[in-house]
Amino acid sequence: MAAAAKQPTIPQADLESFTKHLQSSKRVLALLGAGLSASSGLPTFRGAGGLWRTHDAISLATPEAFNDNPGLVWQFYSYRRHMALKAQPNRAHYALAELARKMRGFMTLSQNVDGLSQRAKHPRDKLQLLHGSLFDVKCTNFYCNYQAEDFTDPIVPALDLPVDETDPTSKEARHAVSNSLHAKRTGQELDISDASVDLPELMEKDLPHCPKCKKGLLRPGVVWFGESLPRSVLSTVDEFIAGGKIDLIMVIGTSAKVYPAAGYVDEAKKKGARVAVINMEEGDAPASGLRKGDWFFKGDAAQVVPEILK
Numbered sequence: 327m328a329a330a331a332k333q334p335t336i337p338q339a340d341l342e343s344f345t346k347h348l349q350s351s352k353r354v355l356a357l358l359g360a361g362l363s364a365s366s367g368l369p370t371f372r373g374a375g376g377l378w379r380t381h382d383a384i385s386l387a388t389p390e391a392f393n394d395n396p397g398l399v400w401q402f403y404s405y406r407r408h409m410a411l412k413a414q415p416n417r418a419h420y421a422l423a424e425l426a427r428k429m430r431g432f433m434t435l436s437q438n439v440d441g442l443s444q445r446a447k448h449p450r451d452k453l454q455l456l457h458g459s460l461f462d463v464k465c466t467n468f469y470c471n472y473q474a475e476d477f478t479d480p481i482v483p484a485l486d487l488p489v490d491e492t493d494p495t496s497k498e499a500r501h502a503v504s505n506s507l508h509a510k511r512t513g514q515e516l517d518i519s520d521a522s523v524d525l526p527e528l529m530e531k532d533l534p535h536c537p538k539c540k541k542g543l544l545r546p547g548v549v550w551f552g553e554s555l556p557r558s559v560l561s562t563v564d565e566f567i568a569g570g571k572i573d574l575i576m577v578i579g580t581s582a583k584v585y586p587a588a589g590y591v592d593e594a595k596k597k598g599a600r601v602a603v604i605n606m607e608e609g610d611a612p613a614s615g616l617r618k619g620d621w622f623f624k625g626d627a628a629q630v631v632p633e634i635l636k
């Protein structure tokens with residue numbers, strides 16, 4: 327019998343004061359980070375074994391990285407698409423979707439690209455995807471405006487790779503990729519233990535191309551470092567924040583190190599918001615800036631969020 331999920335020990339007084347404030351709140355924001363999806367089995371970025379820990383973010387999540395080696399970047403995103411499709415939304419995703427349905431003046435600002443809030447039926451008009459989605463693709467041909475949702479896994483046969491669940495960009499993983507590609511093409515495996523063997527990298531022609539202009543390479547529809555967030559998202563969030571007093575911002579499972587997303591915590595505070603941080607670690611940025619009257623709920627978001635939104 328699986329052990330019942332450990333209920334979080336939330337101090338009763340904190341729970342009562344938070345519930346009372348939430349019930350009297352008219353305008354609430356929720357800023358979501360990778361910690362919300364951790365219990366769904368998706369690695370975070372900075373924690374132990376995190377994506378940015380095992381890879382260098384800047385070497386994989388920037389336009390320059392993609393221009394340099396689109397095959398490697400597509401390998402990384404194909405792995406993340408695969409993991410996200412295998413994952414299930416957890417109880418926190420559903421609790422937030424329920425709150426969004428119930429509360430008129432509510433908006434979710436999600437940094438997550440994994441699609442789990444959408445699969446938990448979060449109302450789309452109240453879900454702002456600050457950093458895009460793993461399941462959007464867009465054409466890189468300057469003269470083509472093609473973009474679409476695409477959930478195929480793998481998105482092209484060449485990315486039908488041995489999914490190395492730890493590090494798809496390690497030398498071993500890349501060798502396995504090249505070898506499986508080579509074997510597909512020639513019918514024979516390479517001896518990848520022989521370092522002198524020149525391993526074919528993923529060729530651009532193997533990667534997803536635009537079905538509209540037939541020329542451009544497709545790229546993942548996420549916001550890379552150094553790219554601005556979608557204008558429509560920025561203006562929708564700015565409009566909400568400018569729309570009057572904000573009663574509460576919940577900061578859920580994020581280290582709040584990436585801007586401008588993290589900056590929304592201070593913007594909400596300037597509009598009067600009290601802050602509720604839900605995080606496994608106390609040290610992370612938003613928790614350290616807490617004032618009297620704010621809340622810090624320590625624990626797994628998948629357990630804590632449904633509890634405090636009950």
Ligand code: BV8
Pocket residue numbers: 358359360361362364365370371372373376387437438439457548549550551552553554555578579580581582583584585586587604605606607610625626627628
């Ligand atoms: C911009 C999509 C300007 C891709 C992401 C130099 C050049 C250009 C810009 C900059 C620069 N230097 C700094 C900047 C700004 C830069 C930035 O902020 N850099 C950081 C590193 C300092 N920002 C940008 O580049 C942004 N754009 O500034 O544009 C501009 C303007 C006009 C014109 C041109 C340019 C764009 C940033 C978007 C980057 N894309 N994602 C992809 O995913 O591959 S960011 C990516 O990392 C995620 O989306 C997410 O936002 C971020 C990771 O943060 P978290 O989600 O918080 O995850 P993390 O692992 O860090 O933390 C997890 C937390 O959960 C921890 O606190 C942990 O304790 C907790 N936790 C763990 N388990 C649980 C838990 N909590 C609860 N329960 C659990 N079970």
